[in-house]
Amino acid sequence: MKLGVVCLSLSCMDFTEVLKFVKEIGGETIELCTVKGAHNETLNLDTERSALLKKIKSYGLSITSVAGYNDFTFATDSELNKQVERLEWYCKLAADLQVGIVRVMSGEPRPDLTKEEMVTNIIRGFKSAVKMAKKYNVILALENHGHLVNDAPTLVKIVQAVADDHLRLTLDTGNFCWAGHSLEETHRYFKQVAPYVANVHLKDLVFTNPKEVQFVPLGQGELNLKRVIEELNAVGYNGALLCEYEGMGDPKELLQAGVFTREKFMQGLKDGTRQSLKHLKNLIRSN
Numbered sequence: 001m002k003l004g005v006v007c008l009s010l011s012c013m014d015f016t017e018v019l020k021f022v023k024e025i026g027g028e029t030i031e032l033c034t035v036k037g038a039h040n041e042t043l044n045l046d047t048e049r050s051a052l053l054k055k056i057k058s059y060g061l062s063i064t065s066v067a068g069y070n071d072f073t074f075a076t077d078s079e080l081n082k083q084v085e086r087l088e089w090y091c092k093l094a095a096d097l098q099v100g101i102v103r104v105m106s107g108e109p110r111p112d113l114t115k116e117e118m119v120t121n122i123i124r125g126f127k128s129a130v131k132m133a134k135k136y137n138v139i140l141a142l143e144n145h146g147h148l149v150n151d152a153p154t155l156v157k158i159v160q161a162v163a164d165d166h167l168r169l170t171l172d173t174g175n176f177c178w179a180g181h182s183l184e185e186t187h188r189y190f191k192q193v194a195p196y197v198a199n200v201h202l203k204d205l206v207f208t209n210p211k212e213v214q215f216v217p218l219g220q221g222e223l224n225l226k227r228v229i230e231e232l233n234a235v236g237y238n239g240a241l242l243c244e245y246e247g248m249g250d251p252k253e254l255l256q257a258g259v260f261t262r263e264k265f266m267q268g269l270k271d272g273t274r275q276s277l278k279h280l281k282n283l284i285r286s287n
Contacts, residue, residue, distance in 0.1 A: 003241050003277060003284065004022065004241075004277075008031070008035065012269070020059070027243075028060075029063065030062075032063050032065070034069070049096040064099070064240040065103050065242075066101070067102075070104055070105055071106075072122040073113065073148070080128065090102050090104075094138045095136040101198055102138050102140055104142050106149040106158070109148050130164040130166040142155065144193070150175055150176060152192035156193065168199070169198065169199070171197045173225065174205050178213055180211050197232060197237055199240070199242075200232070200240065200241050202280060204216050204217065204223050206221050216272075219282075229283055241280060243277050245276050247272050248265055248272065
């Protein structure tokens with residue numbers, strides 16, 4: 001089981017700096033960030049894919065997953081088809097980089113549709129998308145992200161309705177509580193989704209009030225991450241475990257507001273990520 005880092009959490013760093021840092025703290029693998037302009041525009045994903053793969057390997061690292069973006073809440077076939085075409089770019093990228101997982105999304109709530117209608121659309125979208133994913137031999141791993149599908153019953157319903165091995169889940173351990181679920185409910189959700197998980201983002205958190213959370217380094221919060229890993233092990237999960245430290249907040253907002261200097265922000269980001277990976281290694285040794 002490889003341990004590593006979600007690069008989105010380090011997207012304010014140059015990409016080469018990210019690779020050096022992940023290697024330095026003992027990481028083995030990454031989820032590749034694909035957000036436009038990320039890594040200070042030092043990562044070219046359009047024309048330098050073979051060179052990129054070679055560079056990542058030169059640091060002794062691998063790519064576990066590629067971050068993909070899509071919105072399947074649209075009601076019309078034409079809009080859903082456009083989103084499948086959008087998602088195909090990420091699947092082609094993953095195939096070119098010899099990566100078997102594309103982290104995908106569902107979409108955010110639309111005021112003109114009920115949740116039931118949107119979930120029906122999401123299922124339709126993924127039924128089409130898995131056919132495309134087969135062509136590239138990749139698994140689409142739907143994340144519990146945002147406010148629409150951030151509960152276990154909805155996630156399981158989608159995966160079971162699509163009923164194809166090319167659709168699994170990305171479990172983000174911080175997102176259920178972030179979306180307003182209690183700690184007790186969140187731990188029930190971990191167990192419910194575990195059999196469908198193909199990709200894992202590990203966060204930890206503390207509650208600042210009953211409905212709001214603050215992300216902290218792994219092991220410094222209220223989540224029982226040891227239990228999460230045990231439940232994943234129990235269902236035969238053998239994929240990567242990726243740290244995603246977001247405790248510093250949004251870099252653009254904080255730096256523009258003068259809350260931190262860039263140097264102080266970067267140091268806090270690195271310290272939180274380093275502490276998280278160290279704690280994760282200790283958890284794995286104890287299991």
